[in-house]
Amino acid sequence: MHHAFDLTGRRALVTGGSGVLGSAMASALYEAGADVAIVGRSDRTDEVARTLGSPNRLVRAVRGDLLNRDTLPALFESALQTLGGLDILVSCHGMVRAGDAVTYDLAVWDETLESNLNSVFQLCQLAARHMLAQGHGKIINVASMLSFGGGFRAAAYAAAKGGVAQMTKALANEWASQGVNVNAIAPGYIQTPLNQHIWADPVRNPQILARLPAGRWGEPDDLKGAVIFLASPASDYIHGVILPVDGGWLSR
Secondary structure, eight states: OGGGGOOTTOEEEEETTTSHHHHHHHHHHHHTTOEEEEEESSTHHHHHHHHHOOSSSOEEEEEOOTTOTTTHHHHHHHHHHHHTSOSEEEEOOOOOOOOOGGGOOHHHHHHHHIIIIIHHHHHHHHHHHHHHHHTOEEEEEEOOGGGTSOOSSOHHHHHHHHHHHHHHHHHHHHHGGGTEEEEEEEEOSBOOGGGHHHHTOTTHHHHHHHHOTTSSOBOGGGGHHHHHHHHSGGGTTOOSOEEEESTTGGGO
């Protein structure tokens, strides 16, 4: 059965790979045997690639801005050439800016949707054109608990992640019969710098812990099993699923 989770020879592109969640998932794919390229716009992209790789098998770094619609296709093509093809796409980049909806800056709204939804759709398009032509592929988007609920003071983020969930289902409906699986992982409350404003809040943090059956915040490594499953042959009959990795949050 372990062969069902073996990714040896598969080629995986992970966006946001220099972030905490992205690097954990890139590491998981690499450890399962895949050749991995990570995309990011900061210097940390190269640093993380060196850390995750080994002398015998490198993790490739591809630098570029995913928010630029005009240059994203060239960036994707560069990553494709670096890998020599593509079998797995994990879209894990994004941003969140909390704020009261009544005074929320529309420029930040636009940037949040561009980062968390529009660029994800464009990446899915680009990946699907390649995967449909070869007859197979795995697309894994990163959704959120706010794909299911509205959250608090995060209207733009909730709108984007709700869109990611529905888009994932819509793309699965179109591409499942052609050998391409489209699914999403919905991380629960995972401790990262992105949500430090929540887990450092002396009021909200105890409220969240009280609702978590697991009794703790998640860690980035808690996502590793989910991404390997959705990237591997073990999930070949899984389409359009939004898989919560949430410590039981949604069941409470």
